[in-house]
Amino acid sequence: MLGVNGLKVVVNGKEENVAAGTTVAGLVAARGLRPDTVIIEYNYGIVKKAEWDGIVLKENDRVEILRFVGGG
Amino acid sequence: MKDLLKIGGKEITSRLFLGTGKFSSNRLIPDCVKASGAQVVTVALRRVDLEFEEENIASYVPGECILMPNTSGARNAREAVRIARLARAAGCGDWVKIEVIADNRYLLPDNYETVKATEILAGEGFVVLPYMSPDLMVAKKLAEAGAAAVMPLGSPIGSNRGLKTRELIRILIEEIPLPIIVDAGLGRPSEAAEAMEMGAAAVLVNTAIATADNPVAMARAFGLAVEAGRLAYLSGPGEVREYARASSPLTGFLRE
Numbered sequence: 001m002l003g004v005n006g007l008k009v010v011v012n013g014k015e016e017n018v019a020a021g022t023t024v025a026g027l028v029a030a031r032g033l034r035p036d037t038v039i040i041e042y043n044y045g046i047v048k049k050a051e052w053d054g055i056v057l058k059e060n061d062r063v064e065i066l067r068f069v070g071g072g
Numbered sequence: 073m074k075d076l077l078k079i080g081g082k083e084i085t086s087r088l089f090l091g092t093g094k095f096s097s098n099r100l101i102p103d104c105v106k107a108s109g110a111q112v113v114t115v116a117l118r119r120v121d122l123e124f125e126e127e128n129i130a131s132y133v134p135g136e137c138i139l140m141p142n143t144s145g146a147r148n149a150r151e152a153v154r155i156a157r158l159a160r161a162a163g164c165g166d167w168v169k170i171e172v173i174a175d176n177r178y179l180l181p182d183n184y185e186t187v188k189a190t191e192i193l194a195g196e197g198f199v200v201l202p203y204m205s206p207d208l209m210v211a212k213k214l215a216e217a218g219a220a221a222v223m224p225l226g227s228p229i230g231s232n233r234g235l236k237t238r239e240l241i242r243i244l245i246e247e248i249p250l251p252i253i254v255d256a257g258l259g260r261p262s263e264a265a266e267a268m269e270m271g272a273a274a275v276l277v278n279t280a281i282a283t284a285d286n287p288v289a290m291a292r293a294f295g296l297a298v299e300a301g302r303l304a305y306l307s308g309p310g311e312v313r314e315y316a317r318a319s320s321p322l323t324g325f326l327r328e
Contacts, residue, residue, distance in 0.1 A: 012119045031120075037128040038120055039162040044154075046161040064119065066158065068129045070098065071116025071142050072091025072229070072256075072278030 007059045018057055025052035027063060039066040075306065077273055079251060080167060080199030080220045082138060086111045087268065088298040089140070089253065090291070091278025092129055094230075100287050101132040108291035109299075113137045114169055114276065116144045117159050130164075140201065142169040149188035156193050168193060169223065169255075170202040179229040183210040187217055194218025203255050206240035211248045222248055223255035223276065226267065230279040232259025235266055245271045261290075261297030268301025269309065 005020040011027065018027065024040055024047065040047050041064035042055060057063070077084040090110035092101055105113060113133045133139060141159035146152035149172060156168040170193070172185040186202045187210065194200045199220045204210055206224035214222050224241050227233035234257060235241070245252045251273030258264050264275045277294050284290035 012122075031122055033120065037131075039117070039158055041158055046158055048161070066117055066162075067120050068115045068141065068159075068162070068164070069118045070092040070095060070101075070129050070282075071144055072093045072114055072276070 007057065009057050009059070009061045009063060011063045012065055022057050023053055024055040024057070024063065027057065028052065028065065031065070033065065037067055039068075040064065041066065075302065077251060079201075084111050084138070084274075085109075086295070086298075087274040087302055088264070088295050089114065089255075089274055089276040090281065091276060092133070092282075093278050094282040095287060096282075098127055098129060098132045100282075101129075102134055103288045104281060104291035105134055105137060107288045108281070108295040110291075110295070111137055112140055112167075112274075112276075114140045114142050114278070115164075116142055117155050117162075118145070138167055139164050140167040140169050142171045142203075143189070144171045144173070146172050146189075147174045148172060148182070149185040149192065152185070152189040153192050156189075156198060157196075160198065166197060167199045167201065170200060180205055181225070183207060186210075187213045190214050190219050191217035194220075201253065206237045206244055208240075208243055208247055211244050211250075215248055215250050219250060221251040221253050221273065223253045225256040226254050226263065227257030229256045231257050232280055233257050234259050234263040238266075238270070241267070241272070242270055261293045264294055265297040265301035265304075268298055269304045271305050274298075 006017045043062050086109040088108050088110050089112040091114045115129050141164045143152035143155040152170050152172050170186050170189050172182045173179050174182055181203050183204050190200050190202045201221045201223055202214050202219050203223045211222045227236040253274040254267040254272045255276040258277055259280045267275050281287050281290045
């Protein structure tokens with residue numbers, strides 16, 4: 001259900017509802033992720049950790065939360 | 073005599089590059105890096121799985137290593153470029169292994185898209201090491217596109233089948249003025265040694281080490297094999313002959 005103050009965003013390819021005013025930093029923190037272990041792509045652009053606090057999510061924003069894993 | 077491999081302005085002493093996938097525990101990775109002597113270590117970039125808490129692989133790679141993110145998961149040049157840019161922005165440095173794969177059974181790379189991605193990323197200042205199916209004309213195009221090295225496969229990724237593309241790799245070594253790094257498929261240290269004896273500049277090994285019963289010991293075995301193969305190459309192996317040639321003098325026999 002979309003609340004009055006909620007909005008729809010796409011996180012890692014899945015639609016999610018978040019409260020209005022949620023920032024990228026808040027999105028990361030809400031998942032219990034340590035900021036130094038993840039990489040954020042916001043609407044197909046790379047955003048540095050210093051910018052996360054200042055980005056307030058808007059309807060239909062696309063956020064990718066990524067990290068390095070083992071690979072060859 | 074110092075025998076350094078120079079790529080992207082860096083001088084590398086170890087010609088064994090190590091992949092970090094498929095280890096039963098990430099805790100094995102620092103020990104395998106140490107045992108193998110590897111300086112160049114690959115990682116991949118993936119979406120965080122919120123259901124399954126994973127660790128940050130980079131924290132298991134010793135700080136003195138060159139971290140080389142791959143673009144695995146990319147199905148075309150555009151996706152590979154996106155992954156490479158993200159990895160660099162995340163502080164991974166300028167090195168990138170281009171891996172563009174749209175074939176799920178044999179995981180063979182798309183050479184055409186790989187050339188396109190190489191051109192774009194080299195133009196953006198990346199040190200580009202493209203993984204490719206060994207083909208002379210493609211290797212020439214990769215060199216023209218600004219690749220720092222060319223990484224032909226020995227056999228399909230993770231197959232441990234060895235140096236099945238030997239002859240094509242031999243031609244690349246002969247004709248391409250860039251380091252040729254055999255990537256994928258090497259399953260035994262002897263196969264890594266053979267690639268090095270042929271004149272490969274380095275090899276990249278992951279599955280054969282990560283899935284061995286004792287990965288740390290296997291990492292050391294590959295390190296030794298790569299060193300032995302390189303030394304043999306530099307030593308100029310003797311001629312191969314059809315018939316026997318006695319090693320002992322053919323005179324002064326103690327005969328009746």
